[in-house]
Amino acid sequence: MxxxxxxxxxxxxxxxxxxxxxxxxxxxxxxxxxxxxxxxxxxxxxxxxxxxxxxxxxxxxxxxxxxxxxxxxxxxxxxxxxxxxxxxxxxxxxxxxxxxxxxxxxxxxxxxxxxxxxxxxxxxxxxxxxxxxxxxxxxxxxxxxxDTAFHRSMPRLNELYAIPREHFDAGIRRYGFHGLSYDYIANALRDRHPDLSQGRVIVAHLGNGASLCAMRDGRSVATSMGFSALDGLAMGTRCGNIDPGVLLYLMDQGMSSAELSDMLYRRSGLLGLSGTSSDMRTLLASSAPEAAEAAAYFVQSVRRGIAELAAMLGGLETLVFTAGIGENAAAIRDAICAEMGWMGIRLDTAANDQGEPIISDSESGVQVLVIPTREDLTILSAVRAGG
The missing domain is CATH 3.30.420.40 (ATPase, nucleotide binding domain)
Known part of the structure; x- marks a missing residue:
């Protein structure tokens, strides 16, 4: 063959x-x-x-x-x-x-x-x-x-951290991740909704690893993940945003860098908050208050991130949910959008429950979509183009 x-x-x-x-x-x-x-x-x-x-x-x-x-x-x-x-x-x-x-x-x-x-x-x-x-x-x-390449279009200001400049030249900057997924969604939007793809878009890649990407004209403007895949949203086992002072305190209390890394990458996020599982399906099916609190924390984390990126875009016209939670957890999509009416987001409950491609209602000021991601097709396209 x-x-x-x-x-x-x-x-x-x-x-x-x-x-x-x-x-x-x-x-x-x-x-x-x-x-x-x-x-x-x-x-x-x-x-x-x-x-x-x-x-x-x-x-x-x-x-x-x-x-x-x-x-x-x-x-x-x-x-x-x-x-x-x-x-x-x-x-x-x-x-x-x-x-x-x-x-x-x-x-x-x-x-x-x-x-x-x-x-x-x-x-x-x-x-x-x-x-x-x-x-x-x-x-x-x-x-x-x-995974980092898609975000190289971000303005320099959005790559910086407010630490001495020499560290930027040494490679300490906001890289962003999930770029293969965002690349696929940008192209899918261009094909299916060309009028929306040129506007102000936030894509919510919500899975065991989770992040947000603000796009304009199909290019990354800002993203919630930064230097590492720990930053931004709470995730399955990763902490997301955390005060660096907490980490300094834990190290001063005797926690080694290896122990700290293990905690932040493998024992935090939904697993750390619930004490039982990193899987959103398990948490939503549980009656334990810790499970409900972990899910609520995740929802709040995503809402906060969307608001921040919308401010960086100067508004929002399209919100896209993708990846495991984003594509399949109607209850989480509903919870995220329920408190964002002030941004013009209104869901069609029936469409959301059925996982329709468009889940916003006719009066919503923001188009809300569900688009399954295909990172493999992004890679395949690059291979066929010659790398």
Missing amino acids: SGETLILNAGSSSLKFAIYIDEDDTPEVSGLIDRIGAGEAEIALKDASGQPLPAGAPGSVADHGEALMVAIRAMAKHYPDHTIKSVGHRVVHGGPEFAAPVLIDDAVEEKLMALTPLAPLHQPHCLAGIRAARAAFPDARHIACF
Whole structure:
């Protein structure tokens, strides 16, 4: 077969993968390996119609390199004749240098390794997948696509922190993340709602990781995440906005940087507030007051973030919900918008409950949309364009 492209999306403990053929935007086979490095891993595999395929039990999967080998073997059982000619990789951090997709060679891989301190919990997994894929498919083109690149259009003022200037030149600046998702939504808006896409838009990417992006003319103007993926909204296990004085206090009380990192990345957010779960579905189904408080905190965090970005845009004309919570949790969308009538936001309750593409009512001053995101198609488009 010709023109076969493998798309890889490495998360902190997961690997999403899909094979596309020629110009088709529907993967011939796709899957997910979860719980990497956490005991018995889980694998799910689907065919082009979305039907499950037998994938077996992978057992313990130590890292993302091993996960890729498991994925290749699973796909080969059903599609043994694939010849991968291109591989597109999601890379969390591109640093100050990488503002567009790039062909990966040894020099680029070395530069990506040097960025690890900027994303210590994400970049190593991306690199493990890259190394394994380059070894498995040495004759293929490998393209890196960056979550930070979409936000390089932000004005310099919105990249700055109010700390001594020399730190900006050393790389301490607001980078923003979820850029592959925002890129997809910007293009989807342009295709489906061209009149809205040129205006003042806020996209709410609400999942286990959550952020907001303010766009004008389809370009990033500002975003809630900053130097790291900890900033901004409360998330599944990440804290979001926090007074830096709290962190200094905890360190003065004897908490090490490793312990602090573990708390902020893995034990905070919805999990920390509820004490039970990082999954919004679990919290919404729970009768525990701590679960309700965690969900309410998340809603308030998003509302505050929307108001801040709307001020930076000078108003708001379109609000888009996307990602796991944004696409599927009608109750959370309703709670976020319920107290924002002062901004002109009014929901159509029935449309919201049914997850319609447009969920604002006819009298709303702000168009409110639900658009499922497809980061894989953003990566695929970059690969087909030549990286």
